[in-house]
Amino acid sequence: MSGRLLQLIRLELRLLQRDPGAVLALFILAMAVTYGAANGTSSTEQWSASAGRIVSTERQERVQRIESVRQSTKQGPVLASEAYTDATSPLGAAAKGAAAVLHPTGMSALAVGRTDVRPHAIQISIWRSSTELNKGDFRNPLNMLIGRFDPAFVVVYLLPLFVISVSYGIIADDRERGIWSLIAATGTSTSTTLMLRAGLRFVVTVLVVFLPLIIVLPVGSDMAGFLSAAALTCAYTAFWFACMSLAGVIARSASSVALAGLGCWLAFVLVVPTLLRAVVGASYPPPSRTEELAAARDTSFDWVREGKVMLTRWYDEHPETRPIQSDPVYDRFCAVLMSEIHREPGIVRAQRRRIEALNAQNTLYESLSWLSPATIVQSGMAEAAGTSDRRFLQLQQQSMQFRKTWQERFTTAILQRVRLTASEVESLPQFEFVEDRAGALRAHLWVPAGLLGCIAALLFWLAARTARVIV
Amino acid sequence: MSAGAVVAGWHRWSDVRAERTAAEQASRREWEGQGVRNPHRAAHYGLYVFRPIEPMALLEPGLDMYTGQALWIEAHYQNPFGLRPSEDNVSSSSGAEWTPVWMALVFLPLLTIVSGFRSIAGEKESGTLMLARSTGLRAWQLLAGKALALATILAVAAVLPISAALISILSIAPSGDNIIRLGATALALVLYTTVWILLTLAASSWLQSRAALTALLGFWLATTLVAPRIFTEAAARTSPEPQPDEFWAAVKKDGADGHASFESVYERMKTQMLAKFAVSDVKDLPFNLNAMVLQESEELTNAVFDRHYGRLWRTYEQQEAMHRLGSWMSPAQAARFIAMSAAGTDLHAWRRFSREAEQYRRKLVKALNDDMTVHSKSGDFTYARDTDFWRETERFEPTQSSAVDAVTYPLHAWMVLCFWAAGAAAIAAIAARRMYA
Numbered sequence: 057m058s059g060r061l062l063q064l065i066r067l068e069l070r071l072l073q074r075d076p077g078a079v080l081a082l083f084i085l086a087m088a089v090t091y092g093a094a095n096g097t098s099s100t101e102q103w104s105a106s107a108g109r110i111v112s113t114e115r116q117e118r119v120q121r122i123e124s125v126r127q128s129t130k131q132g133p134v135l136a137s138e139a140y141t142d143a144t145s146p147l148g149a150a151a152k153g154a155a156a157v158l159h160p161t162g163m164s165a166l167a168v169g170r171t172d173v174r175p176h177a178i179q180i181s182i183w184r185s186s187t188e189l190n191k192g193d194f195r196n197p198l199n200m201l202i203g204r205f206d207p208a209f210v211v212v213y214l215l216p217l218f219v220i221s222v223s224y225g226i227i228a229d230d231r232e233r234g235i236w237s238l239i240a241a242t243g244t245s246t247s248t249t250l251m252l253r254a255g256l257r258f259v260v261t262v263l264v265v266f267l268p269l270i271i272v273l274p275v276g277s278d279m280a281g282f283l284s285a286a287a288l289t290c291a292y293t294a295f296w297f298a299c300m301s302l303a304g305v306i307a308r309s310a311s312s313v314a315l316a317g318l319g320c321w322l323a324f325v326l327v328v329p330t331l332l333r334a335v336v337g338a339s340y341p342p343p344s345r346t347e348e349l350a351a352a353r354d355t356s357f358d359w360v361r362e363g364k365v366m367l368t369r370w371y372d373e374h375p376e377t378r379p380i381q382s383d384p385v386y387d388r389f390c391a392v393l394m395s396e397i398h399r400e401p402g403i404v405r406a407q408r409r410r411i412e413a414l415n416a417q418n419t420l421y422e423s424l425s426w427l428s429p430a431t432i433v434q435s436g437m438a439e440a441a442g443t444s445d446r447r448f449l450q451l452q453q454q455s456m457q458f459r460k461t462w463q464e465r466f467t468t469a470i471l472q473r474v475r476l477t478a479s480e481v482e483s484l485p486q487f488e489f490v491e492d493r494a495g496a497l498r499a500h501l502w503v504p505a506g507l508l509g510c511i512a513a514l515l516f517w518l519a520a521r522t523a524r525v526i527v
Numbered sequence: 528m529s530a531g532a533v534v535a536g537w538h539r540w541s542d543v544r545a546e547r548t549a550a551e552q553a554s555r556r557e558w559e560g561q562g563v564r565n566p567h568r569a570a571h572y573g574l575y576v577f578r579p580i581e582p583m584a585l586l587e588p589g590l591d592m593y594t595g596q597a598l599w600i601e602a603h604y605q606n607p608f609g610l611r612p613s614e615d616n617v618s619s620s621s622g623a624e625w626t627p628v629w630m631a632l633v634f635l636p637l638l639t640i641v642s643g644f645r646s647i648a649g650e651k652e653s654g655t656l657m658l659a660r661s662t663g664l665r666a667w668q669l670l671a672g673k674a675l676a677l678a679t680i681l682a683v684a685a686v687l688p689i690s691a692a693l694i695s696i697l698s699i700a701p702s703g704d705n706i707i708r709l710g711a712t713a714l715a716l717v718l719y720t721t722v723w724i725l726l727t728l729a730a731s732s733w734l735q736s737r738a739a740l741t742a743l744l745g746f747w748l749a750t751t752l753v754a755p756r757i758f759t760e761a762a763a764r765t766s767p768e769p770q771p772d773e774f775w776a777a778v779k780k781d782g783a784d785g786h787a788s789f790e791s792v793y794e795r796m797k798t799q800m801l802a803k804f805a806v807s808d809v810k811d812l813p814f815n816l817n818a819m820v821l822q823e824s825e826e827l828t829n830a831v832f833d834r835h836y837g838r839l840w841r842t843y844e845q846q847e848a849m850h851r852l853g854s855w856m857s858p859a860q861a862a863r864f865i866a867m868s869a870a871g872t873d874l875h876a877w878r879r880f881s882r883e884a885e886q887y888r889r890k891l892v893k894a895l896n897d898d899m900t901v902h903s904k905s906g907d908f909t910y911a912r913d914t915d916f917w918r919e920t921e922r923f924e925p926t927q928s929s930a931v932d933a934v935t936y937p938l939h940a941w942m943v944l945c946f947w948a949a950g951a952a953a954i955a956a957i958a959a960r961r962m963y964a
């Protein structure tokens with residue numbers, strides 16, 4: 057039996073090799089994957105370079121500040137004139153801030169994901185308005201509108217079409233020529249023939265997708281990410297082969313099979329994901345931006361006057377922090393700081409509501425994504441690449457927490473007008489992004505890959521059963 | 528689905544317009560209600576301006592999802608746009624939007640292909656083509672008849688969305704301007720569909736039905752989904768945009784860093800003014816030197832921003848040129864350029880708004896600095912203005928390009944569509960000549 061099977065495999069491979077359409081399709085697929093991987097790599101390099109620059113600039117500035125503080129001989133409370141310029145001034149250090157940076161993963165080249173929409177670095181400062189980095193970015197909206205040609209695009213959008221093009225005739229061709237019943241008469245069951253043909257094409261397609269990826273991407277640097285993405289891609293490919301096998305045994309002509317495949321592609325890849333996004337957006341609309349802006353500006357609050365009242369109250373409640381000498385200009389800075397602290401909860405509430413709405417959107421999207429395997433794979437590829445919406449929202453949430461830490465670290469020192477020591481500058485908080493990558497890969501790639509694989513197996517089983525009874 | 532997209536577009540448009548109008552009014556209210564304040568502090572406080580949304584944007588939101596709606600107007604800084612609607616969605620892949628124009632560009636060709644790939648090939652395969660020939664029917668007549676039939680099918684499919692679009696647009700703003708814009712979009716889509724009808728019939732005439740289907744679908748995929756993205760990558764590689772950290776570092780390096788240049792400018796101007804007015808103390812000058820220096824610093828930073836934003840816009844233009852080049856390989860892209868331009872949601876409209884907003888920022892900041900210069904003395908930081916003054920400050924009123932400008936601006940896209948229509952007609956004519964061979 058195994059000898060017969062090998063013979064059949066060789067025969068099918070020869071047939072595939074002699075099909076110029078299939079060979080051309082697979083060649084184009086390999087080129088598309090290579091091109092997508094190169095584009096993804098280029099995009100990741102830009103991200104990595106930017107993140108590296110931000111971190112290294114911050115490190116250099118901190119080293120310089122430590123050195124300046126060591127060399128400083130200044131004594132006594134910080135003066136207003138040096139509040140922003142002197143290295144020992146806590147106000148200057150607090151205003152300069154620190155960056156919350158999200159670095160790419162080893163597999164970020166797999167999917168551009170949300171890197172073109174969400175920032176990978178958020179500047180944390182005691183003043184919200186003094187952070188240019190947060191003022192927006194400069195990506196061309198035209199490029200964002202059209203979309204990128206990355207490996208995720210190739211896998212999600214193009215791969216199913218290549219599967220359709222190499223598999224729509226696996227049974228229909230023989231049926232149209234009237235030789236399907238002859239094959240059945242050779243002693244090999246029709247279901248075996250179907251499985252063999254689909255299985256061979258599946259293996260070849262998977263190889264064509266992964267060989268370029270292994271060559272172009274730094275697979276070794278994030279093996280877990282790559283393997284997760286590979287498992288999900290295999291399951292997705294298997295799903296499409298299973299669909300085509302089922303269509304192949306149901307429809308009579310090759311054109312009908314191709315049309316059925318195209319219909320599935322349209323539904324699963326274009327229509328359902330597009331409608332899903334619209335439904336999810338409408339179900340959990342984020343709060344109005346106006347609300348956030350209003351919270352940040354709060355015109356009902358007189359910054360300086362109210363800030364001065366709050367400052368006086370602070371000094372009354374914390375007499376140990378009252379500076380020895382009074383300085384009206386410096387007090388004004390402190391009053392504005394107090395007003396900034398007063399506005400903070402409102403801003404944080406508005407930001408939290410936004411993030412919660414977006415997280416709710418993501419949860420609903422993930423639940424409904426089972427309506428379309430393309431959606432599952434799109435999300436999974438972004439997760440494997442570390443470019444998912446969830447990861448960028450985590451950055452925002454963690455940066456909000458870090459901002460709180462940053463503000464708390466400096467508030468008392470600023471109000472006391474005490475000078476920073478070198479060891480204090482050295483021990484200033486630094487942002488570190490915390491994530492559970494293994495958990496994310498498990499939840500968003502391995503589990504969907506397993507379930508999608510099961511669906512594919514079920515479809516194959518149905519196709520095989522049906523193949524036995526067709527002529 | 529297209530009709531649904533129009534309805535969804537109308538809802539989105541209404542929401543966006545309501546939110547922007549409310550935000551614009553709130554921002555102005557905050558500005559006018561900021562109380563007694565020093566004009567330069569008010570310039571730091573600033574205000575937000577919002578990009579107005581045109582009625583046609585309900586059919587083609589174009590770049591609106593990605594450009595950001597608001598711009599913060601403040602002293603010393605020319606800020607980039609913020610609050611992009613795309614940040615409010617979980618959309619993990621761009622390029623697929625449930626909008627009427629996108630639906631038409633993607634689905635009309637598919638409908639054409641599916642309805643037409645067998646129209647002549649099927650007749651050949653079943654032998655009825657020869658029967659038609661024997662009746663004296665000429666090839667071009669047959670082709671024209673088939674084309675008309677396909678066009679009728681598409682027209683029937685399009686009746687509902689077109690009616691919905693017409694009703695929506697005209698109920699929002701029944702102006703001649705909008706009718707011209709709508710007409711241009713419709714014309715672009717008609718040309719685009721004509722290309723597909725002719726190519727489908729030519730392929731059906733030339734090839735067997737299965738080969739025609741494969742070729743047409745491959746062509747659709749290449750021109751509609753793949754080519755635009757290839758040119759996006761080419762644009763991003765040949766003219767990369769700066770990262771925010773790079774951009775701001777370069778801006779700072781050139782001296783546009785808030786009050787950083789104040790000291791040096793102050794010393795220079797102090798010497799000049801003391802000599803000019805023959806006084807020894809700045810307090811004896813008949814104006815506020817500090818405010819004058821603030822304005823002078825502003826002019827210096829404006830020059831820096833002109834340089835850097837100028838470079839940025841040149842990058843965008845180079846990228847857009849790449850996309851224009853790409854549209855020769857993608858009639859869908861060309862048609863979308865026309866629709867975006869007509870809707871006022873293209874790069875050109877965005878730049879226009881950006882330029883006007885920056886002019887407004889400079890004018891407003893200058894007015895505030897000038898007021899302080901004239902009405903207060905050097906070193907007087909207590910000088911303040913109240914609500915009446917803020918109310919008198921100029922309002923931002925962005926202009927919209929005329930319908931004729933909007934329709935003729937994407938000239939290249941019209942040329943591309945005409946080229947494709949002419950090419951498709953030529954191919955169909957050749958196919959007709961060989962049909963009975």
